Amino acid sequence: MHIKNNKKISIIVAMLMIGSTFVGCAKDKKESATTSEPKKNEQSVKLSTKDDYTYESNDYFTSISWLEKNIEKNKNLVIIDARSEEDYKKGHIPGSINVAWQSLAQMEGKAGDKNWGTLLEKDALSKALSEIGITKDSQVLVYATKGAWGEDGRIVWCLQRAGVDARMLNGGFDLWKSENKEVSKDISKNEVSDFKVEKITNHNNITTDELKKEIKDVKLIDTREEDEYKGATNFGEARGGHLPNAINITFNKLYNEDGTIKSNEEIEKVMKENKIEKTDKIVTYCTAGIRSAHMGLALKNAGYENVRNYDASYYEWAADKNNEIVK
Structure with missing residues (x-):
């Protein structure tokens, strides 16, 4: 009888131990699931390159942090808003001027005509860039919005072909506004320059x-x-x-x-x-x-x-x- 009782006690203890093990596993899984959530959030936060690009290390993009440091003290900085005139008037980065990509393109005739929409010839491009206020020392930063057509890229592409130091603002106006940076409605215009395009490069274009x-x-x-x-x-x-x-x-x-x-x-x-x-x-x-x-x-x-x-x-x-x- 004493032996049977011991066996019963042993079985009960074993069952309790197994049960506690399952509870422990379930608890561990629950804690693991809870602690994994911040990792997902952390991963989603990393889906941005807002701090990856600076003027010193990149030929195509510049960060908003660089722009903030240079927006007032850099006398060679030219900021171009490539969005529509309507959007520009609603609010833009302080000191930026509104430039349409069409002002740097051959727009005579209609879409589909030979050379319609292509980059202006050298003399016409020189005149257009002079009116914007571009000089040989200008450091040009162009921005648009994600939901647009990539006009910032088109203008930078045009400027680089003309030998101008130009880059896109990484994140554009979307990021600038979401970061609660200053927005202005003042209409800016640069002084007309005497800029001359010496050469239009063709290595990044095909006819x-x-x-x-x-x-x-x-x-x-x-x-x-x-x-x-x-x-x-x-x-x-x-x-x-x-x-x-x-x-x-x-x-x-x-x-x-x-x-x-x-x-x-x-x-x-x-x-x-x-x-x-x-x-x-x-x-x-x-x-x-x-x-x-x-x-x-x-x-x-x-x-x-x-x-x-x-x-x-x-x-x-x-x-x-x-x-x-x-x-």
Whole structure:
């Protein structure tokens, strides 16, 4: 009887120990789940590159922290708001001037005409940049918003081709406003300068004729929206579709939620998913070379050296019935 009682006691103790073990495991899992939550939040916070870019170390982007330090004391700084005039008047970064990408482009005729929307010739570009107040010593910072068309990239692309020291503001007006930085409604205008464009570089641009010759040797990236790629003619294009063998990667796929550009590692991942390597010859295009200019600079910043923007873009390609279109 004494032995049986001992056995019963042993069984009860064993069951209690097993039960406490399960409770302990459940508790550990619950605590683990609780402590993992901040890690998720921490990860989401890191989906920004707002502090990664400074003027000293980058040729394509500048941080808002650099702008804050230079906005008043840097006499060579020219800040360009590339948004619409309407948005500019609602509020902008203090001291910025409103410049439309069209003011630096050949706009005679209509969309689709030969060279419509492409960069101005040297003399006309010199005049346009002088009116903005650009000098040989200017350090130009251009901004727009994430939800726009990449106009900041297009203007920087134009300025760099003209030999001007120009960069985009990483995060643009979206980040500036969300960080509660000063916003002004005062209309600014710089003094007219005597700036002369000595040379327009062509290494980051490709013409229609050049593209026809090289189309089989390049990786074509269509930076438009998917519906445009598949045939929608939302902006008066002569025909719907895309260029042969073009890969559709919308330009805003390279943005973070806060309007900053994605990290180089994330951009490389996007490109690899589309079988595009850093050693490839890359040509970007959109409707009029705006979104594609922005992506071209973002790719160069991420280490894709051989990137050219087709600034005549789909408008000109589609207007010529001899050019192949795919749907």
